[in-house]
Amino acid sequence: MQQPVKTYTVEEAKRKLEAYCAYQDRCHKEVAQKLRDMRMIPEAIDVVIGHLLEHNFLNEERFAKAFARGKFRHKSWGRVRITRELKQRGISAYNLKTALLEIEDEEYDRVFNTLSRKRYEQLSSETDKYRKRKKLADYLTYRGWEGDLVYEKVKELVP
Incomplete structure (x- = not known):
């Protein structure tokens, strides 16, 4: 037997989404998806998002x-x-x-150097230098570090 679907009034949705946004900062897309999951109609979604923006619960x-x-x-x-x-x-x-701009350049460089050295040390069992280079480069690239930084560091660590 299927459970009845919970429906929300606009006021109930506002309160629920206020708590949702107060718990953790959210983007507009997450909030709109949450409202769609609550089966709210598009007009109600606009009203609730407007309310959240007006009361600073939602700030991109x-x-x-x-x-x-x-x-x-x-x-x-x-x-x-x-x-x-x-x-x-x-x-x-x-x-x-x-x-x-929240990320300072000095801290960015320090974290990159620490992370690349740590990963290089984890690859100590790898004997083939080309596979070691590839694994290190893939790891750093996957983590979102710029290609030029990655390849400079790979050349430096795996001669």
């Missing part, structure tokens, strides 16, 4: 900055991957640029 610039800082500091993602992920979430070019 704040989301983009927090996302960039968090992914860089906790997952050691490079600017390329952060940019790609923010674009997937529909973040504007202005907010994307602002978010990337």
